[in-house]
Amino acid sequence: MGKYQGLDKRKHPRANANFIISYKIQKENVNSDLSQSKNVSQGGMLLTTNRLFDKGTHLLMTIRFPFLPNKIKITGEVVSSKEVVKNVIYETRIKFFGLDEAIAAELDAFVKNKINKSQS
Numbered sequence: 001m002g003k004y005q006g007l008d009k010r011k012h013p014r015a016n017a018n019f020i021i022s023y024k025i026q027k028e029n030v031n032s033d034l035s036q037s038k039n040v041s042q043g044g045m046l047l048t049t050n051r052l053f054d055k056g057t058h059l060l061m062t063i064r065f066p067f068l069p070n071k072i073k074i075t076g077e078v079v080s081s082k083e084v085v086k087n088v089i090y091e092t093r094i095k096f097f098g099l100d101e102a103i104a105a106e107l108d109a110f111v112k113n114k115i116n117k118s119q120s
Helices: 101-119
Strands: 014-016 020-025 033-041 044-049 058-063 072-085 089-097
Touching: 014 101, 020 044, 033 101, 044 072, 058 089
Parallel strands: none
Antiparallel strands: 014 033, 020 033, 020 058, 033 044, 044 089, 058 072, 072 089
16 A cells, blocks of 8 residues: 555644553543554644544543653544554544643654654
8 A cells, every 4th residue: 555645634744753652531530551652743643552432532641752851741632543453453543632832842843853854
């Protein structure tokens, strides 16, 4: 399967990046699950999860970005979730909510830097 050649509807550029993320459904009082991002943009990320999520599900996430000294807490909304390995691995697309402007700017600079390095 080749690279998608159609119109990119994304608002922000996206770069492959692996971060460890803990996440849980916002309204559930359960322990967080651990995951890893596959790619990230200023507006959201794609991560692997151990379950399928309904579109619109709100997740509380804790992420350690390499360009920030501390972990940050972010709320995200599931845009889509699809099964990759039957009953084991799912790819879940997340849109960030209420991301602090300074963190959003740092994340945007990080993504653009990753993109520039990959094109060199």
